[in-house]
Amino acid sequence: MKNNCLFCAIIAGEIPSTKVYEDENVFAFRDINPQAPVHVLVLPKKHIACADEIDAGNAALVGNCFEAIAKIARAEGLKSGYRVINNCGEDGGQSVMHLHFHLIGGRKLGEKII
Numbered sequence: 403m404k405n406n407c408l409f410c411a412i413i414a415g416e417i418p419s420t421k422v423y424e425d426e427n428v429f430a431f432r433d434i435n436p437q438a439p440v441h442v443l444v445l446p447k448k449h450i451a452c453a454d455e456i457d458a459g460n461a462a463l464v465g466n467c468f469e470a471i472a473k474i475a476r477a478e479g480l481k482s483g484y485r486v487i488n489n490c491g492e493d494g495g496q497s498v499m500h501l502h503f504h505l506i507g508g509r510k511l512g513e514k515i516i
């Protein structure tokens with residue numbers, strides 16, 4: 403756990419959240435400002451600041467996050483698909499520096515960047 407990290411505090415239960423999934427390595431909760439009917443943040447429990455810090459030593463945790471994403475999507479009934487977004491660093495628009503994946507769905511998502 404990293405001091406002053408909002409998402410580490412949420413994982414530790416020090417700040418309340420609406421948890422939707424937890425296992426040994428992964429934690430997931432609903433975004434406080436949802437952009438779609440389903441908007442879940444999926445993150446490794448271990449503090450990794452951003453995607454730029456993924457390396458051979460922690461990449462398995464990213465795989466764990468994507469395994470969780472598939473399970474959560476099924477549990478949330480996202481049968482027609484969904485979008486997974488990671489914002490990295492200042493230019494990427496990342497506002498909380500604890501690696502997380504936005505799982506968004508529950509409606510037709512139109513606003514594609516690519």
Ligand code: 5GP
Pocket residue numbers: 408419420431432433434435436443488489495496497498499
């Ligand atoms: P980013 O901009 O870093 O990719 O995404 C951060 C996300 O965290 C935003 O979508 C924002 O709404 C969400 N967020 C920020 N603070 C909180 C909080 O205290 N609780 C929850 N559940 N989500 C938060």
Ligand code: ZN
Pocket residue numbers: 403404407408409410411448449450499500
């Ligand atoms: Zn953290």
